[in-house]
Amino acid sequence: MDDLLADFVAETREMLEASQGEIIAWEADPSDKSRLDAIFRFVHTVKGNCGFFDFPRLERLSHAAEDALSDVRSGRRDSDADLVTAILAIIDRISLMADAIEAGEEFPDGGDDELIAALQPCEHETGVIADHSATADVTQADSENTNSNNKPAQTSGAVTARTIRLPTELLDRVMSGVSDMVLARNDLAHRLQMAGNQPTIDGPFERLTTILADVRDAITRMRMQRIENLFSVFPRLVRDLSNELGKQVLVDFEGGNVELDREMVEMIRDPLTHIIRNALDHGIEPPSDRLKAGKRETGLLSIAARQSGNKISIVITDDGRGLNADKIATKALEAGIVDQPTLSAMSREQVLQLVFEPGLSTADAVSSVSGRGVGLDVVRDNLERVGGTIKVTSTPDQGSLFYLTLPLTLSIISGIIIEQGGEFFAIPQSYVEEVVQMEAETLDFITVGDRGMVTFRGRRVPCLNLADVLGLPDQLEQKQRSAILVRLASGDLIALMADSICNISDLVVKPLPPAIMQTELYGGATQLDDGTPILVLDIPQIALNRNLISDTRAQRIGGLDELEEALEDGIQAMIFVGFDGRKRAMRLDTIQRIESVPASALEVNAGDPRVIIDGQILDLIGLEGASPATEKVKLLRISDGTTELAYAIQQIEDAVVLDDTLTPAKEQDCVEGIVLHEGETITLLDSYAIFAKYGRVAKSKTSLTCQLPDSDWADAILAPLVARCGYTIVSASHDQKPDVHIIMAGDAAKDQPTAGGVIVIQDTPEDGAVHENSVYRYDENALVEALRDARVQALRAAATGKSEEAA
Amino acid sequence: MELLVMIKIDGQRCALRALQVHSVIEIEAITAVPHAPDHILGLCTKRSQTLTVIDCLRAAGKSKQVNPLGKRAAVVEHEGHVYALLVDEVEDVEDSTNEIVAVEGGYGTEWSYLAEGMVETAQGPALLLNIDRLIAGAGGIQKAA
Numbered sequence: 001m002d003d004l005l006a007d008f009v010a011e012t013r014e015m016l017e018a019s020q021g022e023i024i025a026w027e028a029d030p031s032d033k034s035r036l037d038a039i040f041r042f043v044h045t046v047k048g049n050c051g052f053f054d055f056p057r058l059e060r061l062s063h064a065a066e067d068a069l070s071d072v073r074s075g076r077r078d079s080d081a082d083l084v085t086a087i088l089a090i091i092d093r094i095s096l097m098a099d100a101i102e103a104g105e106e107f108p109d110g111g112d113d114e115l116i117a118a119l120q121p122c123e124h125e126t127g128v129i130a131d132h133s134a135t136a137d138v139t140q141a142d143s144e145n146t147n148s149n150n151k152p153a154q155t156s157g158a159v160t161a162r163t164i165r166l167p168t169e170l171l172d173r174v175m176s177g178v179s180d181m182v183l184a185r186n187d188l189a190h191r192l193q194m195a196g197n198q199p200t201i202d203g204p205f206e207r208l209t210t211i212l213a214d215v216r217d218a219i220t221r222m223r224m225q226r227i228e229n230l231f232s233v234f235p236r237l238v239r240d241l242s243n244e245l246g247k248q249v250l251v252d253f254e255g256g257n258v259e260l261d262r263e264m265v266e267m268i269r270d271p272l273t274h275i276i277r278n279a280l281d282h283g284i285e286p287p288s289d290r291l292k293a294g295k296r297e298t299g300l301l302s303i304a305a306r307q308s309g310n311k312i313s314i315v316i317t318d319d320g321r322g323l324n325a326d327k328i329a330t331k332a333l334e335a336g337i338v339d340q341p342t343l344s345a346m347s348r349e350q351v352l353q354l355v356f357e358p359g360l361s362t363a364d365a366v367s368s369v370s371g372r373g374v375g376l377d378v379v380r381d382n383l384e385r386v387g388g389t390i391k392v393t394s395t396p397d398q399g400s401l402f403y404l405t406l407p408l409t410l411s412i413i414s415g416i417i418i419e420q421g422g423e424f425f426a427i428p429q430s431y432v433e434e435v436v437q438m439e440a441e442t443l444d445f446i447t448v449g450d451r452g453m454v455t456f457r458g459r460r461v462p463c464l465n466l467a468d469v470l471g472l473p474d475q476l477e478q479k480q481r482s483a484i485l486v487r488l489a490s491g492d493l494i495a496l497m498a499d500s501i502c503n504i505s506d507l508v509v510k511p512l513p514p515a516i517m518q519t520e521l522y523g524g525a526t527q528l529d530d531g532t533p534i535l536v537l538d539i540p541q542i543a544l545n546r547n548l549i550s551d552t553r554a555q556r557i558g559g560l561d562e563l564e565e566a567l568e569d570g571i572q573a574m575i576f577v578g579f580d581g582r583k584r585a586m587r588l589d590t591i592q593r594i595e596s597v598p599a600s601a602l603e604v605n606a607g608d609p610r611v612i613i614d615g616q617i618l619d620l621i622g623l624e625g626a627s628p629a630t631e632k633v634k635l636l637r638i639s640d641g642t643t644e645l646a647y648a649i650q651q652i653e654d655a656v657v658l659d660d661t662l663t664p665a666k667e668q669d670c671v672e673g674i675v676l677h678e679g680e681t682i683t684l685l686d687s688y689a690i691f692a693k694y695g696r697v698a699k700s701k702t703s704l705t706c707q708l709p710d711s712d713w714a715d716a717i718l719a720p721l722v723a724r725c726g727y728t729i730v731s732a733s734h735d736q737k738p739d740v741h742i743i744m745a746g747d748a749a750k751d752q753p754t755a756g757g758v759i760v761i762q763d764t765p766e767d768g769a770v771h772e773n774s775v776y777r778y779d780e781n782a783l784v785e786a787l788r789d790a791r792v793q794a795l796r797a798a799a800t801g802k803s804e805e806a807a
Numbered sequence: 808m809e810l811l812v813m814i815k816i817d818g819q820r821c822a823l824r825a826l827q828v829h830s831v832i833e834i835e836a837i838t839a840v841p842h843a844p845d846h847i848l849g850l851c852t853k854r855s856q857t858l859t860v861i862d863c864l865r866a867a868g869k870s871k872q873v874n875p876l877g878k879r880a881a882v883v884e885h886e887g888h889v890y891a892l893l894v895d896e897v898e899d900v901e902d903s904t905n906e907i908v909a910v911e912g913g914y915g916t917e918w919s920y921l922a923e924g925m926v927e928t929a930q931g932p933a934l935l936l937n938i939d940r941l942i943a944g945a946g947g948i949q950k951a952a
Contacts, residue, residue: 184854305868423839470841513859514887515944519842525850525857533850533857 008049009102010165015042016095017232021573023091024235027084036079039087042068045096057112058097064116065090077121085460086118135142168262172221178212178219179508183214187531225265227305227312228256234276235558236470238301241280248287248297249280254304260312268314271379273637275316275402276301278376283320283400284776293397295319314404323394325351335359352392356380383538387430413509417502417528418484421472425525426507426536427496433487435501435594439479440652454487454495457655463495464547469519469542475499488540494548496539505529520545571662571675575653575682576636583682586636586674588655590687595635602633602648611646613636621694629666640691647690658684669693704791705730707738709761713777718761721780722787740790745774757790759783809903812881813930815896816863817871819918822901822926822933823892829882830898834860834875846944848875851891853882863936866944867917878911885942892941901928907935 026035050059071077100107284299358377394400415426452463509524523538573585609620662673672686706727760774810825837849840932846865880891
């Protein structure tokens with residue numbers, strides 16, 4: 001097809017999408033003439049372009065619509081529902097014709113005249129025009145005013161936000177080019193590392209790395225699209241459907257500025273449309289029923305998008321009649337999705353999730369709107385394919401809520417690298433719930449027939465041995481291996497047993513050729529930093545092929561709920577055995593990670609024990625004077641958000657929920673209380689006290705702060721001296737109190753709050769005796785001494801504070 | 808007249824269309840792909856690109872084992888994926904001196920599946936291999952049959 005023609009079709013479509021919202025808004029308030037501009041511009045442009053390309057039919061249609069709209073704009077005619085419908089019909093026809101042009105097909109003849117005739121005003125309206133002309137003039141003047149106000153803003157906006165249109169293929173090529181560049185950089189980095197330090201190369205390479213990171217960021221953003229673009233088609237959909245169904249629906253959007261991957265937008269288009277259709281068809285009642293139920297005549301449909309971390313959540317709510325759990329239950333029984341005993345054991349919430357099961361439709365009659373063979377099961381499958389989830393909640397007669405989550409992007413994911421039989425594989429991190437060492441007693445590996453199972457938080461979870469799945473040898477004893485607990489998008493939990501877990505990294509996932517895809521084991525390929533290609537495991541497919549995805553997902557939803565309920569009134573904690581051989585528990589939310597480090601990474605002999613993890617030095621606690629005898633030491637990496645500590649442990653027992661009452665035991669050092677768990681008393685550590693005790697020492701050691709008087713002399717002469725004494729200079733506006741405050745003798749009157757000491761600077765040497773702690777401004781020795789004293793004082797204050805808290 | 812890359816597989820002189828061959832690489836390391844079809848040896852990288860390594864011999868349905876490390880491979884693209892076709896030797900680029908001709912009675916079941924026909928070159932006759940079939944592999948033979 002001709003490039004120009006392609007541009008024409010693309011432009012038509014783009015303008016059409018942009019004006020959808022305007023059309024609906026115009027219909028809602030026909031007197032609002034400002035809305036007309038966008039629609040008018042659309043038909044006008046189409047008309048102009050058609051003349052250029054010689055599309056007489058398109059031109060006639062757009063011309064007629066333009067005439068009618070221009071009458072309304074100039075006040076010669078009032079807009080009404082009939083006119084809106086007629087204009088919409090023409091716009092629809094235009095878009096259909098544009099599709100036909102793109103496909104190079106001939107659009108079927110006829111129908112145009114009827115559409116144009118529909119634009120003609122009805123008889124009675126001609127009489128009214130005269131009466132309205134006066135008001136119309138006023139409105140017009142008003143709108144001109146607004147126009148003149150708006151115009152400068154629009155022009156400046158156009159300058160800042162210039163856009164160009166690019167073929168998506170080109171974007172994809174750039175995208176994959178950058179991904180390849182990242183891989184090439186990693187490869188180069190590895191080679192440079194092997195070659196040793198080379199300052200002349202390392203510098204430019206660092207620069208390249210930074211630039212590449214920037215470019216990657218920009219490219220990722222380029223792929224991003226505002227979800228608005230998706231939302232903009234919904235008002236029209238809702239309008240048409242509600243007209244068809246004789247319902248009144250107001251649609252409300254929120255979070256249109258949330259951005260997500262262009263591909264993702266395409267993936268969720270159909271699922272969202274389907275849910276909206278459902279809500280309108282089954283959810284929102286006809287106006288009469290709504291009035292009877294004491295609701296407003298107009299139903300409300302709201303679609304909100306929100307970004308949280310690397311997930312997007314979309315919530316679709318309606319205030320209709322809600323889902324009928326009894327009806328769903330009956331249908332599910334009829335369709336054989338669940339049996340009666342299972343059903344009776346299910347909560348209402350769980351019953352509701354059955355709407356996502358294949359073969360369940362609560363619609364009694366198949367209408368033209370929903371029930372077209374595309375069920376909510378397809379919606380769920382589509383979402384799960386891209387790593388998303390869907391849930392529904394509903395209150396009878398109040399409405400229902402569909403909750404969708406989606407990953408932000410498809411191409412770069414965070415993954416866990418695992419090793420099995422000497423080969424490496426990656427698992428998308430989003431699936432991984434927890435990693436447990438097989439040696440943990442509580443994991444309790446058993447075999448039932450040939451099926452391995454582990455016990456995880458009191459539940460039997462099917463366990464797959466990766467060695468069996470991939471036909472690779474086991475290199476390690478069972479006890480030394482790791483189990484990865486994987487939560488599938490469907491909610492099923494399975495355990496994967498592998499030799500070891502290596503690390504977590506960002507992975508650029510590339511597609512695999514069909515011959516490898518047919519193994520149904522892998523989802524793609526990626527490369528390690530050294531350029532070694534590795535395979536990304538397709539966990540859902542592996543689970544599916546081994547029949548580990550339960551047909552009735554309600555069963556494991558049950559498990560989930562139990563856990564959630566338990567969480568509500570219990571403390572989620574990790575039980576471990578400390579170096580003194582005692583069992584302790586620590587709150588799970590404090591624990592960042594469980595690390596296993598070689599004993600050589602520990603520094604236990606000089607002063608406070610420390611450990612080096614990932615190039616970071618962390619204070620180490622929990623050793624209690626013992627020195628580890630094993631080659632590897634397990635550590636809990638704990639954090640209060642700002643400070644990180646490492647807690648050395650002998651062994652991890654289990655992650656549990658402590659639901660018994662906590663008996664406070666403040667008299668013990670760093671202990672929050674004693675709690676009974678499965679007949680044993682467990683000491684729960686007080687994370688707060690631990691950080692108060694050990695966290696602050698680390699901080700105060702780093703540097704004390706000092707506030708200087710506000711003068712040029714202080715900045716130029718005093719500041720370097722103070723800095724040399726190991727202080728950090730802070731400004732007066734600093735949030736925290738400085739440890740030491742230096743003031744000029746004259747300013748002494750201002751007593752500002754300080755945590756530590758005050759040093760007064762005298763202008764003359766003689767005044768030295770007048771004031772305690774005062775120093776002559778050029779007596780360097782005295783100044784240094786005063787600063788040292790202040791430092792000792794500050795440290796002592798911190799130490800006493802610490803022991804007070806501890807006591 | 809067509810430019811051909813002359814290769815040797817299991818002692819047999821074969822040819823690939825030069826237009827289809829991107830480059831020739833030496834295989835340094837291979838990542839195994841468990842449970843992949845027999846003729847897929849694994850994955851390797853070329854300038855940070857991931858390639859699927861195909862054993863041409865096994866693609867022909869022969870069960871001979873070769874150690875791929877250090878061997879050469881012709882890099883070809885097929886339906887958006889890049890493959891490395893493992894061969895014994897890459898000899899030269901030659902012009903074909905005649906049209907592709909079929910040989911009466913075929914070249915034996917295995918070779919017949921892979922070969923498009925025979926071409927004459929300055930070095931003598933060679934089997935012109937079909938990349939699609941190499942990539943589809945012996946599994947494809949059963950399907951085709």
